[in-house]
Amino acid sequence: MKNNSPGVSSFTDRIGGSGAAAWDIHIIASEAQERGEDVILLSIGDPDFSTPKPVVDCAINALNNGDTHYAATAGRTELRQAIADDFSKQSGLATEVDNVFVFAGTQNALFSASLVVLEHGDEVIALEPMYVSYEATLQLGGAKLVKVAQPADNGFRLDIKLVEQAITKATRAIVITTPNNPTGVAMTPSELESIATLAIKHNLWVISDEIYTDIIFDGEHHSIAALPNMAERTITINGLSKSHAMTGWRVGWTIAPKQLAQHFDNLTLCMLYGIPGFVQEAALLALTDEREASIVMRDTYKKRRDLVCSELAKAKKLPLLKPDAAMYVMADIRAYGMPCHDFCHALYNATGVSVLDAGAFGSSADGWIRISFTLGEDTLKTGCERIVAFLASLPD
Numbered sequence: 001m002k003n004n005s006p007g008v009s010s011f012t013d014r015i016g017g018s019g020a021a022a023w024d025i026h027i028i029a030s031e032a033q034e035r036g037e038d039v040i041l042l043s044i045g046d047p048d049f050s051t052p053k054p055v056v057d058c059a060i061n062a063l064n065n066g067d068t069h070y071a072a073t074a075g076r077t078e079l080r081q082a083i084a085d086d087f088s089k090q091s092g093l094a095t096e097v098d099n100v101f102v103f104a105g106t107q108n109a110l111f112s113a114s115l116v117v118l119e120h121g122d123e124v125i126a127l128e129p130m131y132v133s134y135e136a137t138l139q140l141g142g143a144k145l146v147k148v149a150q151p152a153d154n155g156f157r158l159d160i161k162l163v164e165q166a167i168t169k170a171t172r173a174i175v176i177t178t179p180n181n182p183t184g185v186a187m188t189p190s191e192l193e194s195i196a197t198l199a200i201k202h203n204l205w206v207i208s209d210e211i212y213t214d215i216i217f218d219g220e221h222h223s224i225a226a227l228p229n230m231a232e233r234t235i236t237i238n239g240l241s242k243s244h245a246m247t248g249w250r251v252g253w254t255i256a257p258k259q260l261a262q263h264f265d266n267l268t269l270c271m272l273y274g275i276p277g278f279v280q281e282a283a284l285l286a287l288t289d290e291r292e293a294s295i296v297m298r299d300t301y302k303k304r305r306d307l308v309c310s311e312l313a314k315a316k317k318l319p320l321l322k323p324d325a326a327m328y329v330m331a332d333i334r335a336y337g338m339p340c341h342d343f344c345h346a347l348y349n350a351t352g353v354s355v356l357d358a359g360a361f362g363s364s365a366d367g368w369i370r371i372s373f374t375l376g377e378d379t380l381k382t383g384c385e386r387i388v389a390f391l392a393s394l395p396d
C-alpha cells in the first residue's frame with residue numbers, strides 16, 4: 001500500500017546508528033531462552049543481581065506514602081548532595097549540589113550532554129571501542145563523530161598521538177569511557193593527564209562516562225575532572241545501573257560546571273520533567289546506606305572474571321584481555337579465521353552460548369568477541385566449557 005504519511009525529519013537518520021546487527025544474536029538467544037531452550041546468554045551487560053532489597057522497599061514505602069507527583073527536575077537536593085559527596089570522596093574534587101544534575105540513566109545523561117555542548121559543524125572525538133549507543137547519541141545535534149582507535153595490539157589502551165592527530169579546528173569535545181565497555185580497561189592517571197593536556201590546549205570539553213567506577217578489580221578509579229583546570233571543561237556521567245544492579249530504575253547524572261545546569265533544566269523540561277520521586281528516594285538510599293551491597297557485587301564480579309579467564313585459557317588459540325574492571329572479557333578469535341559475526345552465530349548454533357561481536361563497538365575490536373560475566377559461576381563455567389569445546393572442534 002502506498003504510504004501517504006508526511007515524511008520524518010533527517011534527525012531520524014542520525015539516531016539510526018549502526019551496530020544493530022551485533023545484537024541479533026542476543027535477540028535470537030533471548031527468545032530461545034523464553035521458549036525454555038538450553039541457552040547461556042553471555043551477550044548482555046545487565047547485572048543478574050537483584051536490586052538490594054532495602055532500595056526496593058524504600059521505593060515501595062515512598063509510593064505508599066504518596067510520593068507520586070512531579071519531582072524537582074534537576075533531582076532532589078538530598079540526592080544531588082549524596083552524589084556530590086560521593087564524587088568528592090572518590091575523585092578528590094570538591095563537588096557541590098549545583099554541579100549535579102539527575103537524569104533518567106547514564107544514557108540519558110550522555111544524550112543531554114551531547115545536545116547541550118555539541119552542534120552542527122562540530123566534531124566530537126570518541127575513543128573506540130566505545131559503547132554502541134555513542135555513535136547516534138553524539139551525532140544527535142548534527143555534530144560529526146570522529147572515532148579514534150585504541151589499538152588492540154596495545155591492549156586497547158590510549159594512543160594519545162592518534163587523538164592529537166584527529167583534532168581539527170572544528171573539534172569541540174573528546175569522549176572517554178573509563179573503565180571501558182567492552183574492554184574493561186581503566187585509564188591510568190598519566191593517560192588521563194595526556195587527554196587533559198590536549199583538552200586544555202585546544203579548549204575542548206571532555207565527556208567522561210564513568211558508569212563502571214564501582215566495578216574496578218585492580219587499581220583505583222581516576223576521574224579526569226579532578227585534574228588541574230579540568231573541572232571547568234568536564235562533564236562526568238555516571239549512574240546506578242551497574243553499581244547497584246538498577247538498570248531498570250533509570251538513574252544517572254552529570255557532574256558538570258554550574259553554568260550547564262540552566263541548560264540541562266531547559267532540556268529536561270522539554271523531554272523528561274525529572275525522574276520520579278520514589279525512584280530518587282531509592283537512589284538516595286542506594287548511594288548512602290547500600291554502598292556495601294555494591295562492594296559485594298564487585299567482589300563477586302571479580303571472582304567471575306577470574307573464573308572466566310582461567311576457563312577460557314584452556315582454549316589453544318584464544319588470547320584474552322583480562323579486564324581491570326566492568327563485567328566483560330574480550331577474546332581474540334582471529335586465529336580461527338572466521339568473520340566474527342559468523343563465528344558468533346556458529347558458536348550459538350552449536351552450543352547455545354551467545355556472545356557479542358565486539359567489532360560493533362569499533363573497528364579496533366574487529367575479530368574479538370565480548371563475553372559478559374553477568375551470570376552465576378556454575379552457568380559461567382558451563383558456558384566457558386562449551387566455548388572451549390566448540391573451538392576445539394574447529395579445523396586447524
Ligand SMILES: Cc1ncc(COP(=O)(O)O)c(C=O)c1O
Pocket residue numbers: 045104105106107108131177180181209211238239240241247251252
Ligand atoms: C559505557 C556505558 N555507558 C552507558 C550505559 C548506559 O547506562 P544506563 O543504564 O545508566 O543508561 C552503558 C550500559 O551498558 C554502558 O556500558
